[in-house]
Amino acid sequence: MITMKNVTKRFDGTGAAAVDDLSLDIPDGITVALVGPSGCGKTTTMRMINRLIEPTSGTILVSGRDVRAADAVELRRHIGYVIQQVGLFPHMTIAQNIASVPRLLGWDAGRIRARSSELMQLVGLEQSMLERYPRQLSGGQRQRVGVARALAADPPVLLMDEPFGAIDPIARTRLQNEFRQILKRVKKTVVMVTHDIDEAVRLGDRIAIMRDGRIVQYDTPETILSRPADGFVENFVGADRALKRLTLFSTGSIMTPGTGDASLPRVDKDGDLRDALSAIVAARSTAAAVVDEEGKMIGTITQAAILAV
Ligand SMILES: Nc1ncnc2c1ncn2[C@@H]1O[C@H](COP(=O)(O)OP(=O)(O)OP(=O)(O)O)[C@@H](O)[C@H]1O
Ligand SMILES: [Mg+2]
Structure with missing residues (x-):
């Protein structure tokens, strides 16, 4: 063009x-x-x-x-x-x-x-x-x-x-x-x-x-x-x-679908991987539960999966 x-x-x-x-x-x-x-x-x-x-x-x-x-x-x-x-x-x-x-x-x-x-x-x-x-x-x-x-x-x-x-x-x-x-x-x-x-x-x-x-x-x-x-x-x-590079990927695109674990910190599926990692670090966890627009748990995202991107 x-x-x-x-x-x-x-x-x-x-x-x-x-x-x-x-x-x-x-x-x-x-x-x-x-x-x-x-x-x-x-x-x-x-x-x-x-x-x-x-x-x-x-x-x-x-x-x-x-x-x-x-x-x-x-x-x-x-x-x-x-x-x-x-x-x-x-x-x-x-x-x-x-x-x-x-x-x-x-x-x-x-x-x-x-x-x-x-x-x-x-x-x-x-x-x-x-x-x-x-x-x-x-x-x-x-x-x-x-x-x-x-x-x-x-x-x-x-x-x-x-x-x-x-x-x-x-x-x-x-x-x-x-x-x-x-x-x-x-x-x-x-x-x-x-x-x-x-x-x-x-x-x-x-x-x-x-x-x-x-x-x-x-x-x-x-x-x-x-x-x-x-x-x-x-x-x-x-x-x-x-960390900036992690903003290029959505949490939903990397998560493992499933019912999720209620004890984990929660992250939005449309959020980016930097925010997901931040939530995991803040909770001193190794994973987070991914939720949809209605707050329903639809999967899990692990620290290891984020680091592998
Ligand atoms: N009309 C002009 N006459 C002489 N020099 C100029 C003129 N317009 C721009 N310059 C010079 O050309 C260079 C590039 O200017 P330009 O405006 O393209 O920079 P820029 O990257 O857009 O900067 P900024 O981020 O500050 O807006 C600068 O050194 C500037 O002083
Ligand atoms: Mg300019």
Whole structure:
């Protein structure tokens, strides 16, 4: 869906390239998380995909077409963009913000109204908020509007720059989960920038770790966490990478089905293996009983099974 070939960006009057001979292939329908330290070139990489920044050299294809050949309006219809720090237009209402691309595309008022109302529902916001201004919303609500605005014209490609950056960890995890649910309903190719490796692991089908304008490793979260390419990646993903890797597996997928033992600590089948291990350690046990949504015991998970994953 998106191909970058030997792309370099050198800003005028600067020494080192912001993006340095970068190549990246993003298949249709997956979410790629670009992660790396501040200033490593994540935003620049993303903004070259929708031509907000022109590459110094190299080629970028979206759906097989060179972005340099595309018309700007056509490109925006095709690529939704969630800007770092949300970037809603402060003097426009939420409704006007969401309508910005559809209006550019010449949709009539009725169609825009229907679409806005559908999107507010999708991102879990009250319809009455459409008439408010961005400053009358909380940070998390504004981020939801940012996502709704990017989805407005139903683009196949979504670029998101730190989409959940400005919110507290609890609301952030909830929004990440909601976003994952949204992506199940509306199939998109997503490029997401984040500083947060946990967010990348939670949302990315693949992770690209960047350093100094280059990609150091581009792999699935499982591979990044189990086989970091070098010391930089190892350091970046953190000393607890073995525990982070356990978050990739659900308890239900590893348990042994059965009636369970009522004396064991209980864990949710939809929870992840890190939480299951934590519950086992907290109870000084060697196993836990797995329960379903109704709290019924449906199996057992052992410490040994978790360690064997
Ligand atoms: N318009 C510009 N002119 C000159 N240098 C720039 C410009 N925009 C970005 N840079 C430089 O390019 C490098 C990469 O910037 P970029 O914004 O892509 O980083 P980033 O990885 O998104 O960082 P952050 O995580 O802090 O958002 C930085 O060194 C930055 O100072
Ligand atoms: Mg950035």
